Amino acid sequence: VKRPLLQFPNYSEQEWQMADNNGNSRESWGSKMGIILAVAGSAVGLGNFLRFPVQAAENGGGAFLIPYFISLLLLGIPLMWIEWTVGRYGGAFGHGTAPGVFQSMWNNRLIKYFGVIGVFGPTVILMFYISIESWTLAYSYYSLTGAYADALTQEQMVSFLSSYQGGVGEGGVWPALGFFVVTFVVNFVVMYYGIARGIERFAKIAMPLLFIMGLVLAIRVLTFGTPDPLKPDWNLVNGLAFLWNPDFSLLLSSKVWLAAAGQVFFTLSVGIGMIITYASYLKRDDDVVLSGLTAVSMNTFAEVILGSSIVIPAAFIFFGPVEIVSIAEGGAFNLGFVTMPMIFNEIFGGAFFGFLWFSLLFVAGITSSISLASPAVCFLEDEFGITKREAVTYFGIVCFLLCLPSVLFLKNGVVDELDFWGGTFCLVLFATVETILFGWIFGIDRAWEEAHRGANLRIPKFYKWIIKYVTPLFLFLILGFWLVEQGWNTLMMKDVPPENVPYIIWTRLLLLGLFLGLGILVRAAWQKKKKQDRLEAEGLQS
């Protein structure tokens, strides 16, 4: 019998009941606010406070906000709704990760292998993200101990950072490794306690704390005024002007639109499978529309209001209109780990504000890294029937080993390579296919109905059209432009220094092994289930 190309699972009421029971046997969130804070925590990361202001300053200032908000409406919010809906749908069938969730949406034997990206991508990002997160913990500690207080020039601060990262400072690689281990343990301890008692409880403390710290820092920066009366131009209003004065001529540049779409895309944690996992722990009639929109609003608040009020204005006030240009061009990490500590060295109570700044980044980072680890843990738990604690332990051991290259070989370009595959390539590819699956294969009418189950808010009808046509088109454009502008060069290692090439090749082999390993695990899990179903059927017959 020839199988139809598109075969949808048309479940009967009885099957839905069984699915609900299956889904109900999984953990669930303790409260609506719990999952909203957890998803917002997943979205609010280092990029909100470091990447966004740099992107805005480099791409037209205030004018950048026009493509930013358009991208948010056409790409960010629809993708957020898609992932919440898809996740809750899959959760009802006992699946919390893309292989199982996609399979429950489309009876195609290959789609589960595509879903591997939804576990692979977050794991690859996690491989370097915990390491970067551990720098913020280290710098919080160093702020209090005054370790960087003697670094008064940009060169000295860069040297301090490099010696820490490269393990050439006092104590060699041990301080970096030590802070990494502490950060790693905190992440996995939170996960060990599960969804409601671990992640949700942590998010309920961490997120309000993050916003309070952000507000305190923003208010401090907004009251800097003109610290040096001899340089009256180095003041707050001019600092804000540097970021907000619009250059509308740049709106004609495709680069600016791509930068805005990329920023929206990367900041919301959509298109990689983490939100699918979080939403899979929802109950079948829990709202997804309003919850998703609230998570977007919290992330945007952290990014546009807090993010734009801290680093760039502060850097302008202390370094002036000329140096700020090179600082912004130096990139987000330079701004966060070099420029900001230098400012803290200058101000009264700098140790406290330095501690606050790096703690803010640490909290933003940890809520994101926990969500990055969730798909892999959930995959092991759901598809192999092991307990959450076993899954966390197994994945913790493997993940620790996977993270080591980014700590030990940072200077050899390993982190950039991991970011390329996990943070860019997989993200765009996964989101594109996920959107097509949702709007075209699952069907926009079914998808619409599914999204509105238990919804506290109706999505405006024109979004049906946006989700079906505009969002996929937008994603294809991003994918195409990105492949032409960056993808090919990175793939061919054109910008890699010759001494780093072996490290990049080894990293790629490691990633290939990881992807194949996950593919084999998916196959093994499905075969195991098939065998179980057969045995159950035979048992019933006899």
Next chain:
Amino acid sequence: MKRVLKYLAVLLSLILLWSLPAICQAASNAGETAATTDLGMTVGGWAMLIISWSAILGLGFFCFRLLLKTKD
């Protein structure tokens, strides 16, 4: 009356947002000579800041208000 108060609150928020940086600047520069610069915020800069901040705060207000209305 309720509606008038609502509009008034929105208007006041906008004015506050508009003048927040200037208030902060004035507060921290009290007694100092005003900055003489041609670098300052343009009307477009203020407009972009106010519109985007208001949109984000408005969305947040809308979502949380609705969330509080619905049972957990």
